Amino acid sequence: MKLSPKISQKVAWIAMWIAGVIVFLVLIGLVGFVFLRGIPTLSPGFLSKPITEGGILPAIIGTIYLVLLTLAIAVPLGLGAAIYLAEYAPKGKLTSVVRYGIETLAGVPSIVFGLFGMALFVIVLIGTQSILAGALTMACLVLPTMIRTSEEAIKAVPAAQREASLALGATKWQTITRVVFPAALPGIITAVILCVGRAIEETACLYATLGLSLLTPTSIFHGARTLSLHLYMLATEMPGDRGALVAQAMGTAVILICMVMLINFLAHHLSSRYMSRIRGTGSCEF
Amino acid sequence: MSFEITTKDLDVFYGEKQALKKVNLCVNEHQITALMGPSGCGKSTLLRSLNRMNDNIAGVRVEGQVLLGGRDVYAPEVDAVEIRQRVGMVFQQPNPLPKSIFENIAFGPKVLGMKNKTALEEIAEKSLRAAALWDEVKDELKKSALALSGGQQQRLCIARALAIQPEVILMDEPCSALDPFSTLKIEELMQVLKKRYTIVIVTHNMQQAARVSDWTGFFLMGKLIEYDETAEVFSRPKDKRTENYITGRFG
Amino acid sequence: MPRESLEQHLRELQDEVLVLGSMVEKAISRSMRALKERDLELAKQVIADDEKINQKRLDIEEGCIEFIVTQQPVATDLRIIVAILNIIVDLERIGDHAEGTAHIAVMIGDEPPLKPLIDLPRMAEKTNDMLRRSLDAFINRDAKAAVKISAEDDEVDDLYNQVSRELITFMLEDPRTIGRATRLIWVAHNLERSADRVTNICERVVFVTTGKMEEIKTSRY
Numbered sequence: 001m002k003l004s005p006k007i008s009q010k011v012a013w014i015a016m017w018i019a020g021v022i023v024f025l026v027l028i029g030l031v032g033f034v035f036l037r038g039i040p041t042l043s044p045g046f047l048s049k050p051i052t053e054g055g056i057l058p059a060i061i062g063t064i065y066l067v068l069l070t071l072a073i074a075v076p077l078g079l080g081a082a083i084y085l086a087e088y089a090p091k092g093k094l095t096s097v098v099r100y101g102i103e104t105l106a107g108v109p110s111i112v113f114g115l116f117g118m119a120l121f122v123i124v125l126i127g128t129q130s131i132l133a134g135a136l137t138m139a140c141l142v143l144p145t146m147i148r149t150s151e152e153a154i155k156a157v158p159a160a161q162r163e164a165s166l167a168l169g170a171t172k173w174q175t176i177t178r179v180v181f182p183a184a185l186p187g188i189i190t191a192v193i194l195c196v197g198r199a200i201e202e203t204a205c206l207y208a209t210l211g212l213s214l215l216t217p218t219s220i221f222h223g224a225r226t227l228s229l230h231l232y233m234l235a236t237e238m239p240g241d242r243g244a245l246v247a248q249a250m251g252t253a254v255i256l257i258c259m260v261m262l263i264n265f266l267a268h269h270l271s272s273r274y275m276s277r278i279r280g281t282g283s284c285e286f
Numbered sequence: 287m288s289f290e291i292t293t294k295d296l297d298v299f300y301g302e303k304q305a306l307k308k309v310n311l312c313v314n315e316h317q318i319t320a321l322m323g324p325s326g327c328g329k330s331t332l333l334r335s336l337n338r339m340n341d342n343i344a345g346v347r348v349e350g351q352v353l354l355g356g357r358d359v360y361a362p363e364v365d366a367v368e369i370r371q372r373v374g375m376v377f378q379q380p381n382p383l384p385k386s387i388f389e390n391i392a393f394g395p396k397v398l399g400m401k402n403k404t405a406l407e408e409i410a411e412k413s414l415r416a417a418a419l420w421d422e423v424k425d426e427l428k429k430s431a432l433a434l435s436g437g438q439q440q441r442l443c444i445a446r447a448l449a450i451q452p453e454v455i456l457m458d459e460p461c462s463a464l465d466p467f468s469t470l471k472i473e474e475l476m477q478v479l480k481k482r483y484t485i486v487i488v489t490h491n492m493q494q495a496a497r498v499s500d501w502t503g504f505f506l507m508g509k510l511i512e513y514d515e516t517a518e519v520f521s522r523p524k525d526k527r528t529e530n531y532i533t534g535r536f537g
Numbered sequence: 538m539p540r541e542s543l544e545q546h547l548r549e550l551q552d553e554v555l556v557l558g559s560m561v562e563k564a565i566s567r568s569m570r571a572l573k574e575r576d577l578e579l580a581k582q583v584i585a586d587d588e589k590i591n592q593k594r595l596d597i598e599e600g601c602i603e604f605i606v607t608q609q610p611v612a613t614d615l616r617i618i619v620a621i622l623n624i625i626v627d628l629e630r631i632g633d634h635a636e637g638t639a640h641i642a643v644m645i646g647d648e649p650p651l652k653p654l655i656d657l658p659r660m661a662e663k664t665n666d667m668l669r670r671s672l673d674a675f676i677n678r679d680a681k682a683a684v685k686i687s688a689e690d691d692e693v694d695d696l697y698n699q700v701s702r703e704l705i706t707f708m709l710e711d712p713r714t715i716g717r718a719t720r721l722i723w724v725a726h727n728l729e730r731s732a733d734r735v736t737n738i739c740e741r742v743v744f745v746t747t748g749k750m751e752e753i754k755t756s757r758y
Contacts, residue, residue: 091344160381164443167339168394169371169450178397179383277430493609520611522748529612534540 034253041251051214051230054244056252058216062131062224063200063259065217066210069135070142070199075192077139078146085147086154087176106144113141114205122209131220134210141205142195149194153187154180186271193267197260203228227256289353290315290454290484291336296350298331298340305331307508308350313454313501318476318485320499320516322492324536327505329488333456336486337373338366355453371398374447378459380439382431382446387414387423390431390442394450409449417445418475437468444475448483455479457487461494473498492532496520504528543608547617550600551676554621554628557593558672561628562665564590564635565731569661572642572724573654583639590632594625616748620741624675627734631668634727634734641720651707651717660696660728663689664735671738675745683742686735687753693732700725 003011049055089095117137126133157180165175181188203226211223212233225233234249291313298306306328313319321329334340336352338359352359359369371394382390391410392400400406410427414420419441423434431442440460447455457476461469476485476498489495495502496516503513504525512519512528523529530536564583571580601622604610610618667686674682704718704725736753744750 158381160377160379161383162342163339163375163377164381164383164446165393165397166342167337167370167375167377168397168446169367170393170397171367174397178393183384492611496611521615523612532611533614534543 031257034250034257037247038250038252038254041247042254046248046251047255050216051225054248056227056230056248056255058214059225059227059230059252060255062210062213062217063226063228065131065220065224066135066138066206066226067196067199069131069220070138071192071195073135073139074142074146074195078143078191078195079150079188081143081147082150082154083176086151087172087180102144102147105140106148109204110141110202111204113137114208116140117205117209126221128221129209129211129213129223131210131217131222131224134206134224135220137205137209138199138202141202142198145194145198146191149191150184150188153184153191156187157183186275189267189271193263196263200226200256200260201228203232207232227252227259231256289313290355291486292351292353293332293336294351294353296332296335296352297348298328298335299345299347299349300343301345305508306335309508309510311503311510311513313484313486315484316480316482317500318480318487318498319501319503320495321486321488321503321505322490322495322531323505323511324531325490328508329503329505330458331508332505333458333486333488336454336456337370337375339370339375341366371450372452373454373456374450374452375456376440376443376447376458376460379463380436380443382434382439382442384430384432386428387431387434387442388427390446391449394446398450413445413449414442416448416479417441418471418478419445435468437464437471440464440468440472441475444472444479448479452483454484454486457485459488459490462490469494492520504531506531543610543614546604546608547614550597550604550618550621553593553597553600554624555672555676557590557597557625557628558668560586560590560593561632561635562668564632565638565661565665565668565728568635568638568642569658571639572645573658575642575645575647575650577643577646580639580642584636584643587632587636587639590629594629597625598622613745616745620675620745623741624672624738627737631731631734634731637727638724641724645717645720648717651704651714651721654721656696656700656703657721657724657728660693660700660725660732663693663696664728664732667693667732667735668738671735671742675738675742678742678746680743680746683739683746684753687739690732690736693729697725697729 045053046055047060048057051058085095085099089098114137117133117140121133121136122129161179161183162175165179166172170178206226206229210225210229212225212229213223214225215222217224231249231252234245234252237245289312291311293309293311296306296309296311297304309328309332311332321332323329331340335348336354336359340346340348348360354369354372358364383393385393388407388410391413392406395406395409400409411420411424414423419438422438423429423442431439434442440463444455444460461472464472473494476487479485480500487495487499499516501513502516502519504511504519504523504527506527512523512525514524519528520532523532564586567579568583570576571583601618604618608614667689671683671686673679674686701722704722707714708718740751740753743753
């Protein structure tokens with residue numbers, strides 16, 4: 001049976017509307033469930049007490065440590081690689097092999113990264129499960145995302161702007177730092193946010209590299225646990241009071257979701273303010 | 287008559303494809319030279335080989351010479367960056383950088399190492415005046431350049447090119463994205479600028495070539511078919527192919 | 538064929554020039570016949586018709602302006618249109634000379650003839666012949682023919698010399714003929730000038746064809 005264009009359009013519209021509604025409901029249901037179950041657990045003590053006393057402070061600090069250190073490693077490396085690939089790499093076999101490698105790396109399961117991190121960073125280089133080992137492993141995990149997203153952002157800068165700069169006697173490097181990088185910045189921020197999100201949410205690669213220390217970390221050579229890892233441990237710990245553990249897990253999840261939302265909001269706010277400055281609404285002072 | 291730019295047997299290849307074939311062209315100082323021809327005839331390639339903008343395209347190969355004031359632009363010891371400081375360029379689409387009007391003008395001097403704010407402000411005013419844009423933007427130099435109209439943006443790009451004090455200004459179809467009024471403004475501006483600069487313009491618009499230029503070159507399939515004073519080319523072209531092109535009987 | 542409308546417009550303008558040319562030719566031959574056959578009516582007709590020639594010239598000029606405005610001609614098209622603008626002025630002026638001859642025919646009226654008119658009609662014929670061929674050369678873009686036609690102006694000049702010498706002899710022999718002889722000299726002069734105008738047309742033909750703008754031949758008068 002053939003539908004008339006008018007009817008098929010209507011059917012398609014309704015189908016997509018239903019899909020949209022379902023996704024929205026799932027999201028609301030999920031977040032709502034977590035919030036309903038988790039918010040009662042929240043208290044000043046929950047945020048400030050050590051894990052042994054039912055708090056999550058060490059996990060919050062561990063998360064911050066891990067994220068910052070991961071970024072400190074992955075952003076310069078990833079950005080450098082992205083700039084090289086987008087601006088300098090000759091179009092050739094080697095470059096396409098490198099690019100293919102990066103693509104593949106992005107698809108490797110994170111547990112494999114965990115094994116690799118344990119074998120190289122924990123056993124060979126550092127000798128113990130630690131924030132550094134975890135961050136190095138995490139950096140390996142997020143690098144493909146960082147590189148690919150930044151490279152796309154850099155490539156998206158119009159050739160006309162590069163030409164404008166080169167035609168004014170700027171060197172290639174000046175063009176990259178003064179024209180291409182500022183223009184690609186919103187995209188690069190997006191890349192960083194994706195990495196932050198990944199670092200916050202990931203557990204598998206940290207299990208064997210970061211350790212599961214219950215203590216508040218004081219150095220990058222100490223083990224720690226992140227919120228996600230803590231959540232995982234709470235949810236899978238068999239002995240003990242199941243009800244209390246699940247309640248704690250839900251509380252942790254609320255904090256986790258709030259953190260992610262806050263970071264996304266900040267990033268969006270920053271990059272839209274930056275865009276409006278360069279797009280000509282309002283004055284710009286830079 | 288002294289020649290600012292002379293090309294000698296200039297060949298340009300993009301990979302296997304030869305875009306320019308043995309082009310010999312003499313651009314006169316303080317005059318406007320127009321290059322015209324159908325799409326893909328090599329006129330833009332020629333323009334972009336004059337300030338080595340072609341260097342950035344992968345697989346490009348240049349043979350022959352481009353003499354700028356007697357010195358070969360493609361000599362091994364010559365730095366393309368230095369050439370581009372002497373030969374400014376204005377593009378087809380106005381391409382202001384996503385920065386303020388002031389920062390657009392200051393960009394060139396800044397990459398050359400100038401830091402003094404007062405000096406930069408002086409250059410900005412001088413360049414904007416020279417590009418006939420000062421009166422329109424003097425109170426909003428901090429505004430984003432992207433907020434300007436197309437015609438204003440193009441004049442900003444001209445001002446920006448002037449700020450590095452070049453000897454030659456190359457214009458690659460500078461008016462093709464502009465309305466007729468903005469086009470006329472830029473054409474008027476060119477007449478003023480040629481007193482101090484040598485201008486080479488690529489244009490699809492034959493009336494424009496006839497209106498603004500002193501010399502006109504006609505390109506076809508990578509070859510310079512005819513090069514003469516503009517009035518000659520448009521009243522009595524010597525080559526039948528030029529005649530066919532300018533009278534619209536091309537192809 | 539690209540630019541069909543331009544070609545069409547240009548053809549029409551050139552056809553109009555030929556029409557004007559034949560009007561002028563007619564004016565020359567009729568004015569000469571009026572003089573020779575003392576046909577006052579015909580002479581008056583020529584004088585009246587000159588108005589039509591003038592009007593035709595203005596119409597063509599309008600057409601050229603319209604062509605320039607709408608087609609923005611360059612190269613050969615431009616040269617053709619410039620040539621037309623010049624040729625129509627020459628044609629109109631030749632027409633005025635013919636009108637002048639017709640006026641003289643009226644002035645002479647029924648005065649006794651000085652002598653049978655032989656050389657003057659020959660001059661008129663030659664001029665007409667040159668005029669017709671020069672316009673053919675224009676249409677055919679035949680620069681060679683144009684140069685040749687220009688050279689033939691010498692024949693008209695020779696006839697003019699001959700006629701004036703003869704008429705001056707008349708005047709010297711019998712002062713009573715001075716009035717009549719002078720009028721005939723004017724006629725000869727009109728024709729000589731007309732032939733010069735034809736050489737102008739020939740110059741335009743050379744300009745259209747080769748782009749060279751130069752005086753082919755300087756008249757001796």
